[in-house]
Amino acid sequence: MKTHPLAALDTQARVLSCPRDHALEVVGGDWYRVISGLVRRCAFFSDGRRQIVSFMFPGDLFGFGNAEDGFPISAESVVRGTVVARYPRRAVDRLMASEPAAGEQIRALAFQWMHQTEARLLNVGRMTAAERVGAFLLELAQRSAASGTPDIAVQMSRYDIADYLALSVETVSRTLTRLQEQGAIALPSAHQVRIADREALAAQL
Amino acid sequence: MKTHPLAALDTQARVLSCPRDHALEVVGGDWYRVISGLVRRCAFFSDGRRQIVSFMFPGDLFGFGNAEDGFPISAESVVRGTVVARYPRRAVDRLMASEPAAGEQIRALAFQWMHQTEARLLNVGRMTAAERVGAFLLELAQRSAASGTPDIAVQMSRYDIADYLALSVETVSRTLTRLQEQGAIALPSAHQVRIADREALAAQL
DNA sequence: CGCGCGTTTGACCATACTCAAAGAATGTGG
């Protein structure tokens, strides 16, 4: 397992273990790292509309200067057994001051992260429902890669997917069904997807 | 005028002066600062769909690690007389190494920037046309603040606005007209907006 | 001054949303 930029601080990290659908208290400035499970970062409108800004998978780092201005983005565990390590701001600051390489790594991460977020603007803004779902599945496949099975474990609910892609639950469900009918994917169960025809899925962008 | 984080490097900056609708060559790693005019950063689909990721106003810094992976985001001048300073990567790296304060400032900028981008996900994903246009005008008002007039100079075209908000040009135009009819704004000319009823505009989120 | 592009408006259409309900799965308590 590759070491992460904050590995040196693991002894100072506080580990949080969460049940399902549990809001993490995100302290501004502190850094977080998903150890296992799945975390969603989301924003809410007063009227209930929700937008999931990102899913954080094991190994992912987040907490880059949270939400002073603008409106808050909360972090919530998606599945039970989600474990998150919290790195105190001071320790991170000290590390970055003393270890330029770590600062560099984190900076690189932030840039990569930024780019991903900007790419999501395209998804949400300019893609059709089928394209969004397709791109989402490919993203899932890539991030949850490795494990020998060609089946992707879709841990989050249809509601989560909908709020991630800025669609309605019904549209997500219908779109998955249609992709299956077209032979692009197979759905052994509601929470497992097998990509049958990668080309068909990628027939976008 | 407040000094910016890269002020110390101004002597090493290369200044680019651009006509209207001119693509800047963005060198990965280098940093850019808008001196005057207006810059749009955008991504294109192969079929012509365009998404403007951000508008950069005078004083704004951009270029945080551009687009190695994923697809490219280009930067283009919007109005003639746009002037941009380019700071070579090496110089910035050296500055950040020698001046921790500068690094800190840039980091803070990046975080702020990130948050703005994430907020845009909401706009584009979960808001109605009227809400998007309203939020856009308020954003414009805030960024182009100061100048005594209550009239906002809308420098970009309706097409740019449309691709920024992920709407069609027609919808942008119609929405502006309707906001005017409702008395929320006044449109002295196509490129000037006066916010008549801030509350009405902000009646969202 | 005139041409071209940007803007506005209208009519029609399509995609995705809403409302509704049935069926499946997951978790709970007896």
Place this chain on the structure above:
DNA sequence: CCACATTCTTTGAGTATGGTCAAACGCGCG
């Protein structure tokens, strides 16, 4: 361990918001 309840998922029917196509208008630029 099973029965029940709740939540999640799927499907259908109708609707609405915003997109597309088309055309007129007006401003700005050459």
